[in-house]
Amino acid sequence: MEQQTPAPRPGALGRYILGTLLLFCVVTEAPAAAPLRFSAIENSAFTDFATEVLTEAYRRAGNSIEVQPLPAARALKASSSGLTDGELYRTQGLEKRFPSLIPVNIPIFLSHWQAYTKNTPLEIHGWDSLRGVKIGIRRGIATTDKGTEGMNTVSTNTNESLFQLLVADRVDVIVLSKINAQKEINKADYPEVTLQSPAVQIVPVYHYLHKKNAALIPPLEEALLAMTNDGELAQITDKHWPWLVQ
Structure with a gap:
């Protein structure tokens, strides 16, 4: 009976190749998706x-x-x-x-869109309550763009400038979200500015x-x-x- 010859042991080069192949076979964690x-x-x-x-x-x-x-x-x-x-x-x-x-x-x-005036009461019954007065609104805001369509408006890029228009009597009323209005009121004192209720519109x-x-x-x-x-x-x-x- 013939005796089987044992397989030769891999040399240094063989061990290097084997190790390299095993390295590439390791499953690595996928990179995180970009935010x-x-x-x-x-x-x-x-x-x-x-x-x-x-x-x-x-x-x-x-x-x-x-x-x-x-x-x-x-x-x-x-x-x-x-x-x-x-x-x-x-x-x-x-x-x-x-x-x-x-x-x-x-x-x-739920965003409350409010009207603010300068020491002047204004009855609010939706957007139609603002017809006949000059209204300050923020440029590019869909809610006020749509609500004041066809009305006399002045647009600005910031909430701060809206309040400045009102205080300077360049508009009769400004309309913006209650959250943004309160942020401006907290930053600067506007004792002459009055919140008019109820909200002009409440929008999800x-x-x-x-x-x-x-x-x-x-x-x-x-x-x-x-x-x-x-x-x-x-x-x-x-x-x-x-x-x-x-």
């Missing part, structure tokens, strides 16, 4: 709030985000063109003007994705609904605006 980047209205009191809400929502959905603050009109150009991944937040109905932007159908906030605020990211909507809606039901959304709201009564 999604969203346009946001610069100098808005909503931005920090919405960033915190959506950072948590995207974390639950397995993603991360970055925020790019821009002037309101430029922010919409960037998001609707796909230059950014969407709009951090905007009021309901934006998709009618910008079909490339799709709302995530769980509101993150939504997160919007560019259509290229439509596949992200179902898991994000699930995350936001869970945050609404487990109280996380209310806790973040109270953290940012403890004085606000929704």
Whole structure:
């Protein structure tokens, strides 16, 4: 019976080749996906709030985000063109003007749009109450653009300049969200500025994705609904605006 010759042991070169092949066969962890980047209205009191809400929502959905603050009109150009991944937040109905932007159908906030005057009472019964007066509004904001359509308006790029117009008697009334108005009032004392009630309009605020990211909507809606039901959304709201009564 013939005796089998044992296989030769690999030399140094063989061991090097074997080790190299084993190294390439090791399964490595895939690199993390790049954060999604969203346009946001610069100098808005909503931005920090919405960033915190959506950072948590995207974390639950397995993603991360970055925020790019821009002037309101430029922010919409960037998001609707796909230059950014969407709009951090905007009021309901934006998709009618910008079909490339799709709302995530769980509101993150209810925005109260208020009229402010300079020591002058004004009866508020919706937008039609403002006909016949000169109105200051923020440029590029869909809610006030639509609500004051056909009226006598003056547009500015910042909330601060809206208050300056009112105090200087260059407009009769300004309309902006209660959150942003309170931010300006906290920064500078405006004793002559009077909040008029009730709200001109109460509008749900939504997160919007560019259509290229439509596949992200179902898991994000699930995350936001869970945050609404487990109280996380209310806790973040109270953290940012403890004085606000929704």
